[in-house]
Structures are given as C-alpha cells and as structure tokens.
Amino acid sequence: MSTTPATLRMVEVSGAEALWLVEGSCLGRLVYRQRESTVVRPGHHTWEYGRLVVRTPAPVAAVPFTVTYHVDEIRAASGTGWSVTVEGPVDVITDPDEAAHYRRTLAGWTHGPHDTLLRVHPQAVTGFRLARQAEG
Template sequence: MSTRPAVLPMTEDSGAEAVWLLEGSPLGRLVYVQREQAAARPARHVGEFGRLIVRTPTPPAALPLSAAYPVDDVGAATDTGWTVTATGPADVITDPDEAVHYQRTLPGWEHGPHDTVVRIRLQSATGFRCGLRHRAGPPARGAGCRPATTRRRRSRRRDVRGCRSRDR
C-alpha cells in the first residue's frame, strides 16, 4: 500500500514554453462570465500566427471581450503533468467561410444551436509543471535508505531515491 506524498513541487514555465505546451494539446476549456457566474465550456483549439482559434459550444452573445483558456495534462495516478492558462481579447469569427473552415478543421461539440468559433489574441500565457515527490530536506539522521518495495530481489537495484538496496 502506498500513500501519496504530502508535498508535490510545482515549477513555473516561461511564457514561450507555456505557449508550446498549449499548442501541443488539442483540448482545453473556454472560461468566461455568464449571468454573473463563471462558465467553463470544453473546447478544441489550434494556434495560428500568435492567436488561438477555439471551437466551443457557447452562445456567441455570451462571450465577453476577454477570455481565459486553461489547458492541462495532469495524471491523477502519478500526480505529474502540466497546466497552462492563456488570456487575451476574444472575438467571435463572423466570416462564414473562415468559420466553416475551422469547424471542418476542429472537431467539436454542439449544445443546441451553439457552435461558436472564437479567436483569442494571446496577451499572456502562464504555466506550471507538477512534479514528482519533493523532500523538504535530507533524511533524518539514522533513517537511511529503505528499499522501494518489500519484495526481495537477487540483484542490486536502486530505489526511487537513488539508494542501493541489497538482499540480506
């Protein structure tokens, strides 16, 4: 039986690396305010010329002048991954030919009559990487290294902290 560590490190990514992570993932959420409450809708996106083109099941009239677009890939079993949030001015693509092009390019969802393509001009992109187990300092005196598992093995191997474990 294993327990989750109490402290997991997070490191901040630079803006360029955050945009790179964002462009490498096809799925995110469009977050905006609707009726004085935050609304988040699933969305597909593609990056083009410093802009983010987003297809989402959102009514066009509900979209504000600015929007946030979070994307993440964090594994629940491993507690590792990354998260990025991009923000900037948003405008609905009203040109029918351009909208149809992106509706063909980006698979998406429909919610009633709502199938909107939005262009977000990126003003900021912040990201964090969620890492592996973090120790607050060196092990306590006398604690030593313990094998990673309780099963015995014939060969010498290293446990998750890099300590050698030996059969006795």
C-alpha cells in the first residue's frame, strides 16, 4: 500500500470508448426538461444497432424530442470510475412485438402509463474516466 498522496483527475475518452462503457452497463438516468424544471428518471438500457433503448418510469407525453441519458460507474471509496453522457433525438417504441421484447429483457420500476420504452439516436457522446494520479 502506497502512502503517496494522490489527486483525482478527469481524462476525456473517445466517443467509441464512451459508447463501449455504456454498452457494458445497464443502468442510467434519463434527463429532460419539463415546463421549467429538469426531470431525472432512472432507466435500464441496452445498446442495439447503434441506438440506445431505455426503459424508464416517465410518462410518454412528458418526454421531449431530444433527451440526455447519463450513465456512470464511480467507486465511492476511491473516487475512480467513469461517466458518460449521450444526447440525441428520441422516439417512443410503440410496435407491440418490439415493446414486448424490451419489457421482457429490460427491468422496469413501474407498470402502466409511466412505463415507457424509448430509442435514443445518439448525436453527441461525451465521456470521462476518473483516475487517481500520484502527486510528486
């Protein structure tokens, strides 16, 4: 075990690496504006065919044309990990067979009018790794 003091630093990752990190995880947060407020809802997701499919407890009518989806895995003890944000237009999955497939494969929190399936078409992807750097 090292006794050298360390500081945290953020290292930007490429878009490809950021998407790889998202693909390897399954839980994130859908972020959008509703009226004058920012709304944050949990989401389970999967990456398929270059798009992000998200199951979230948000009413369909409240979801705007463009959303932000945030995914991270940060270890509290060390402060290390990563954080990725995906932004882009979204459409609601309405096809009954496709919706049934995602309801079977993605866990949900609620059932009924707030159980929404979305397909996000990424237009902007940013990501960072949080790493420890020895001072010296």
